[in-house]
Amino acid sequence: MIEVSGLTKRYGEKVAVHGLSFHVSPGIVTGFLGPNGAGKSTTMRMMLDLDHPTTGRVRIDGKRYAELREPLKYVGALLDAKALHGGRSAYHHLLCLAQSNGIPASRVGEVLDVVGLTAVANKRSKNFSLGMGQRLGIAAALLGDPEILMFDEPVNGLDPEGIHWIRNLMKSLAAQGRTVFVSSHLMSEMALTADHLVVIGQGRLLADTSMAEFIRTNSRSYVRLRSPQQEQLLDVLHRAGITAVTAGHGALEVDGVGAEELGELAARHQIVLHELSPQQASLEEAFMQLTAESVEYHAHAQPTEWRT
Numbered sequence: 001m002i003e004v005s006g007l008t009k010r011y012g013e014k015v016a017v018h019g020l021s022f023h024v025s026p027g028i029v030t031g032f033l034g035p036n037g038a039g040k041s042t043t044m045r046m047m048l049d050l051d052h053p054t055t056g057r058v059r060i061d062g063k064r065y066a067e068l069r070e071p072l073k074y075v076g077a078l079l080d081a082k083a084l085h086g087g088r089s090a091y092h093h094l095l096c097l098a099q100s101n102g103i104p105a106s107r108v109g110e111v112l113d114v115v116g117l118t119a120v121a122n123k124r125s126k127n128f129s130l131g132m133g134q135r136l137g138i139a140a141a142l143l144g145d146p147e148i149l150m151f152d153e154p155v156n157g158l159d160p161e162g163i164h165w166i167r168n169l170m171k172s173l174a175a176q177g178r179t180v181f182v183s184s185h186l187m188s189e190m191a192l193t194a195d196h197l198v199v200i201g202q203g204r205l206l207a208d209t210s211m212a213e214f215i216r217t218n219s220r221s222y223v224r225l226r227s228p229q230q231e232q233l234l235d236v237l238h239r240a241g242i243t244a245v246t247a248g249h250g251a252l253e254v255d256g257v258g259a260e261e262l263g264e265l266a267a268r269h270q271i272v273l274h275e276l277s278p279q280q281a282s283l284e285e286a287f288m289q290l291t292a293e294s295v296e297y298h299a300h301a302q303p304t305e306w307r308t
């Protein structure tokens with residue numbers, strides 16, 4: 001179990017993390033979400049004692065990271081996949097880590113196999129693609145067979161097969177009872193991976209909830225209807241106390257009433273329907289709405305005077 005309490009990090013005037021408290025439980029994948037610059041990496045660095053909090057603290061099974069003996073056997077982390085000694089081969093990179101943490105050399109071959117890098121084990125990592133670097137970083141995280149795993153944006157640079165692989169890897173690590181904490185700025189990716197979510201914006205906690213609860217409270221479900229007799233349909237809905245809003249392309253949208261009930265109501269009044277479809281607004285939209293006010297870096301349409 002990881003416990004974060006009252007964590008704050010200032011860089012001069014800039015408050016990167018602001019009074020953050022949450023805990024990360026074993027046996028599930030916990031997603032750590034927030035827009036760019038929200039403070040995810042800073043928080044993870046403080047969890048691993050790579051940065052000192054201005055105030056607050058992090059405890060891993062009651063201890064500071066720096067107090068753990070042979071920490072790779074306790075916590076495996078992928079923070080910056082490029083933080084490698086590029087001149088070393090993948091095998092030697094992992095062997096050095098293993099030797100300094102009392103891990104048998106035989107484990108190196110095992111983790112290379114798990115991440116699919118056996119064929120390039122003797123190649124220098126500076127020639128690795130971004131995706132191969134991510135896989136090597138994941139191999140290093142797995143080296144000590146740790147109970148706690150932390151991944152900062154692990155799918156960056158991975159191709160669809162790689163993304164699928166890491167998703168399943170994280171789920172299987174959690175199913176083995178391990179604590180899995182993974183950051184991302186992509187809600188759509190987390191929706192497929194995480195059981196629990198910690199969402200931050202501008203360093204502050206915005207949500208700490210199960211994925212099921214997040215979906216229930218944040219993604220709007222509604223029914224879309226289209227009818228050649230739209231005026232009559234609106235009348236019937238109105239008389240039944242149902243509010244419909246007009247959407248584009250002659251469609252109506254109704255919240256809070258099931259498609260079956262709407263279909264039966266239309267049938268009773270002999271109204272022809274060309275569409276009766278339950279819709280779910282995407283979690284991506286819900287996440288963007290939740291974090292909208294705390295997005296630090298907004299892209300803007302190119303001003304007209306820039307155009308030639």
Ligand SMILES: Nc1ncnc2c1ncn2[C@@H]1O[C@H](COP(=O)(O)OP(=O)(O)OP(=O)(O)O)[C@@H](O)[C@H]1O
Pocket residue numbers: 011014015016034035036037038039040041042043185296
């Ligand atoms: N060493 C530093 N000195 C000054 N400011 C910093 C430093 N490190 C981070 N920051 C600032 O703190 C804020 C949080 O940054 P952080 O990298 O933790 O965000 P993030 O959520 O990981 O973002 P991303 O998704 O883009 O990786 C940003 O505004 C960043 O500019």
